[in-house]
Amino acid sequence: MLDPRLLRSELEEVARKLKRRGFELDTDAIARLETERKAIQTRTQELQNERNQSSKAIGQAKAKGEDIQPLLDAVADLGDKLKSAESRLSAIKEELDGILMGVPNLPDESVPEGSSEEDNVEIRRWGRPPEFGFEPKDHVDVGHALGQMDSDTAAKLTGSRFTVMTGPLARLHRALIQFMLDLQTSEHGYCETYVPYMVNADSLRGTGQLPKFEDELFKLEGDLGYYLIPTAEVPVTNMVRDQILAAEDLPLKFACHTPCFRSEAGSYGKDTRGMIRQHQFEKVELVQIVRPDRSFEALEELTGHAEEVLRRLELPYRMMNLCAGDIGFSAAKTYDLEVWLPGQGKYREISSCSNFVDFQARRMQARWRNPGEKKPQLVHTVNGSGLAVGRTLVAVMENYQDEGGRIAVPAALQPYMGGASHIEPNR
RNA sequence: GGAGAGGUGGCUGAGCGGUUGAAAGCACCGGUCUUGAAAACCGGCAGGGGUUAGCGCCCCUCGAGGGUUCGAAUCCCUCCCUCUCCGCCA
Numbered sequence: 290m291l292d293p294r295l296l297r298s299e300l301e302e303v304a305r306k307l308k309r310r311g312f313e314l315d316t317d318a319i320a321r322l323e324t325e326r327k328a329i330q331t332r333t334q335e336l337q338n339e340r341n342q343s344s345k346a347i348g349q350a351k352a353k354g355e356d357i358q359p360l361l362d363a364v365a366d367l368g369d370k371l372k373s374a375e376s377r378l379s380a381i382k383e384e385l386d387g388i389l390m391g392v393p394n395l396p397d398e399s400v401p402e403g404s405s406e407e408d409n410v411e412i413r414r415w416g417r418p419p420e421f422g423f424e425p426k427d428h429v430d431v432g433h434a435l436g437q438m439d440s441d442t443a444a445k446l447t448g449s450r451f452t453v454m455t456g457p458l459a460r461l462h463r464a465l466i467q468f469m470l471d472l473q474t475s476e477h478g479y480c481e482t483y484v485p486y487m488v489n490a491d492s493l494r495g496t497g498q499l500p501k502f503e504d505e506l507f508k509l510e511g512d513l514g515y516y517l518i519p520t521a522e523v524p525v526t527n528m529v530r531d532q533i534l535a536a537e538d539l540p541l542k543f544a545c546h547t548p549c550f551r552s553e554a555g556s557y558g559k560d561t562r563g564m565i566r567q568h569q570f571e572k573v574e575l576v577q578i579v580r581p582d583r584s585f586e587a588l589e590e591l592t593g594h595a596e597e598v599l600r601r602l603e604l605p606y607r608m609m610n611l612c613a614g615d616i617g618f619s620a621a622k623t624y625d626l627e628v629w630l631p632g633q634g635k636y637r638e639i640s641s642c643s644n645f646v647d648f649q650a651r652r653m654q655a656r657w658r659n660p661g662e663k664k665p666q667l668v669h670t671v672n673g674s675g676l677a678v679g680r681t682l683v684a685v686m687e688n689y690q691d692e693g694g695r696i697a698v699p700a701a702l703q704p705y706m707g708g709a710s711h712i713e714p715n716r
Numbered sequence: 717g718g719a720g721a722g723g724u725g726g727c728u729g730a731g732c733g734g735u736u737g738a739a740a741g742c743a744c745c746g747g748u749c750u751u752g753a754a755a756a757c758c759g760g761c762a763g764g765g766g767u768u769a770g771c772g773c774c775c776c777u778c779g780a781g782g783g784u785u786c787g788a789a790u791c792c793c794u795c796c797c798u799c800u801c802c803g804c805c806a
Contacts, residue, residue, distance in 0.1 A: 334766070334775045344787035348734035357786080364786050533726060658726080665763080
């Protein structure tokens with residue numbers, strides 16, 4: 290959520306910044322509601338003050354044993370007036386809040402102009418796409434040739450956009466998770482974290498998935514109203530919801546592996562082949578809760594931590610600075626890491642690292658005590674995938690395939706594979 | 717699922733329907749003392765909103781939402797959460 294005070298004092302400036310990302314702010318509606326809010330709020334507070342004064346006087350008169358009837362008569366109709374003012378006020382606040390909750394974050398100045406993926410700016414490139422002496426297969430063909438990846442069975446069990454893996458390939462998938470967690474916790478200082486895979490609506494509001502993106506989530510039946518998490522970002526970031534942290538607690542750095550569940554409602558027909566876009570996939574998420582003045586350096590650092598996974602796996606990738614039209618709802622700035630996929634002959638997103646500045650913190654009321662300030666201040670939140678496991682597996686399968694249908698195991702993963710150097714096709 | 721206890725400031729924890737937005741302790745900040753530190757002592761210290769050049773003043777908030785009342789942390793109702801015991805269960 291944006292700072293409501295910013296919307297009052299610099300409404301046009303805010304609208305201009307939001308326009309960069311293609312969002313039209315209804316400034317007239319906001320200005321009108323704001324004006325009304327102010328009037329009704331003042332009126333309400335006057336009435337409340339009157340009530341408080343009168344009640345206090347009645348209490349004092351009663352204590353002295355005086356006749357309080359005249360005082361009671363004087364406030365006879367106050368209750369009704371107050372009640373109607375209060376309900377009007379809360380209705381306006383609710384309406385205003387509804388608008389505000391649907392307004393995305395302001396893109397940072399360093400975010401390039403643009404309206405789509407096409408306008409993202411490449412920051413750097415690492416590694417070189419491998420040369421094959423044959424026509425490289427995509428991961429579906431590689432997996433089928435191994436006999437260890439099967440979407441037909443998954444479709445029988447559940448439906449489309451799921452995968453069954455067996456044998457060494459399933460182990461490689463698990464190895465990636467272990468490797469990523471070990472790297473982030475033992476070398477980059479993240480605290481390994483285990484969280485619920487279902488969350489309540491408050492948590493989803495906190496990180497910005499609700500109220501706008503409910504159709505991208507799996508909601509559970511029943512009275513509880515829980516949702517399956519679309520990313521570990523939701524439970525992990527919300528750990529600090531409604532908290533006031535001490536300065537020495539910051540930064541908090543969490544690494545968390547979870548499955549992620551996404552309805553992919555808006556992506557019919559997109560990436561239907563293979564396991565690029567699944568309803569269920571594993572991810573190791575990196576989350577940092579930081580002082581406001583450190584969030585942009587934290588974003589650089591965290592992105593570097595995600596990159597390190599790709600470097601250790603020796604997977605070629607590039608880093609993109611997303612343009613204003615392509616960053617997510619809650620983000621002020623986002624870097625995507627895109628890995629080279631020989632089967633598609635292009636770079637595909639494998640990690641998305643964002644600085645949300647105080648946008649999520651304000652929704653969550655996550656604050657810290659800044660020694661230099663009287664009042665608690667909002668923290669900043671930064672997160673990124675380190676990495677998306679399913680897509681990393683795809684990248685390994687495609688980049689490490691050989692003509693005989695085998696997959697070489699990247700050196701960094703061999704300790705997690707019982708020392709195996711290759712995955713062989715089933716006989 | 718059954719029975720009971722409880723949700724109050726950063727934390728612990730008091731709180732007859734009427735200066736209680738809240739005792740006390742801890743933590744924290746400032747000061748005295750000290751070569752320095754600790755201890756001791758003195759003082760400050762909830763969050764949010766409005767208004768003001770500022771001092772300040774006003775409003776809201778004691779799990780959430782309703783209700784009773786001139787007045788609710790305190791009484792009533794609904795819901796949520798936590799803890800203990802029993803049952804069931806990986």
